Amino acid sequence: MAENKGVLIFCETKEDKLAAIATELLGCGRKLADDLGQELSAVLVGSGLSDLAKEAIAYGADKVYVVDDPQLKDYQTDSYVSVMEKVVGQAMPQIILLGQTSIGRDLAPRLAFHLKTAASLGCLELAIDPRSKLMLQTKPVYGGNALAVFTADSFPQIATVRAKTMTPLEPDPSRKGEVVKVDAALDPSTIRTKVLEKVAEKVEGIKLEDAEVVVSGGRGIGGAEGFAQLEELAKMLKGAVGATRPPCDNEWVPAGAQIGLTGKIVAPELYIAVALSGSSQHMSGCSGAKTIVAINKDSEANIFREARFGLVGDWKKALPAFTEKLKELLAE
Amino acid sequence: MNMIVCIKQVIDPEAPPASFKIDPAGNKVVPPQGVSPVIDPYAEYGVEAALKIKDAIGGKVTAVSLGTNRLRDIVKKPLAMGADELILLEDEAFDGGDSWSTAYALAMAIKKIGEYDIIFCGREASDWNAGQVGSGIAExxxxxxxxxxxxxxxxxxKAKLERVTDEGYEVIETSLPCLITVSNEIGEPRYPTIKGIMGAKKKEPTIWKPADIxxxxxxxxxxxxxxxxxxLFQPVREGKCEIVEGESPEEAAANLAAKLREVKVL
Known part of the structure; x- marks a missing residue:
């Protein structure tokens, strides 16, 4: 059996560009490949991928495999596993990285079982063990209550990485790399699913994942009216409103506002946590925030262990005064 | 419709974070004292998904679970909710597995069950959050x-499915038999009825040993x-929170706003 070498990044695309997660993975992959003294390659799968290979090279790839076929326009498990098997056969990587996205979460485990190897999903940290040269994969387990470090000695080692945990390289358009076209050669009879429709959720204002400021509320907000106050503050700070699970379950806010292990992952400059206790499962969705500010009446609440600044008191009294004062200060 | 749901007993993920303890020597989680284990909430969504189909077009729902040290009343919950049968893969030889060992054993049990149109799994389990067993069984x-x-x-x-994506959702058609992993957006799992609980008490699960499958x-x-x-370790919290004080919550709030401005967070 040939030796497995190098790091391969599965690059997702978005609106004819590399998705943010793809650039983050290339940044992380570059470091792993350098630590191994090996090559970093990328794979682009889709339809009409035009100049994206160049972009992947600018972000750090030495080689880009391009599988461009109209049948690959939509992600489907069967077709993508099939073409990834081909690319892996050609590239023989030691490591494959994917994003912890709706595609990566589906593709990584199915591909791992197909290739009779192992995967770790939702990793926060990846490193090469200096002695064994194996990839060490750190991920939250038990709903964020603990972190686990896994490894495996079957190749390729596969991992998905959570959004915003890795930093992209500054793109360098002068970087040189090789582009390899791979024929999809799909047999349509082996694709057992069909995508009938794709529905994009409408978002008003700033997208939660992109917001620099997130104002988040928990069970203690008590209802939709309370969230209107959070909305007011968020709007003033050009931010977005998030929530823990209970407000979403109770339909005080849309399900898409949920931040946490089972919801969205955000890493804003400022995270204002109002009347939420800071459960592990929620924190694993916002622990990447640069500054956390907490308002909670329970001085023992876990959120005060996570926050940089805190206010112990009733949010109903504190929040309007906080918003008012900020408005004043920001107008100066 | 013959439906199979894979379920698991776990430490209650809603237990207070302070009760969560790790035995570092064994790289194991110490089950919290006085907190009853539960059926993994994601797996419960799987049970709910199967029961919804049973309600709509009829069928048989079989729950399958792998593990040891389980409490009968806990693992019987799918029966109480409305499932027809419960199969337990119970043997110490199944212990200490990962997604591979679990998917393999469950797949072999499902093969033995023989007839199925849809297999349900939770999208991940709340303990190891691996998110791979469903895809593994299918493979x-x-x-x-x-x-x-x-x-x-x-x-x-055929099945027409709505699958959650990062942008919203997509509608997918698949041939049957198939495997589905269920996300929480499917809707709150039903509570067992008194009749369901009484019925489950009388029903004995089928136990399969490794040799049986x-x-x-x-x-x-x-x-x-x-x-x-x-x-396996618990992340260290820095705990450097600066509490901003005031004579009243309103004053503290104004001081907090001024502080954020002062340190140029805003």
Missing amino acids: ILGLPSVTLVKKIEVSDG GVEASRIGTSGRHTKLLK
């Missing part, structure tokens, strides 16, 4: 799989692992 059994599903309609030997000893439990757990 081992050679079935199509659709993950992160929030709505299911079955007709003419013809598994190779080297592929189950610890021996069947593909991954190695090197370390």
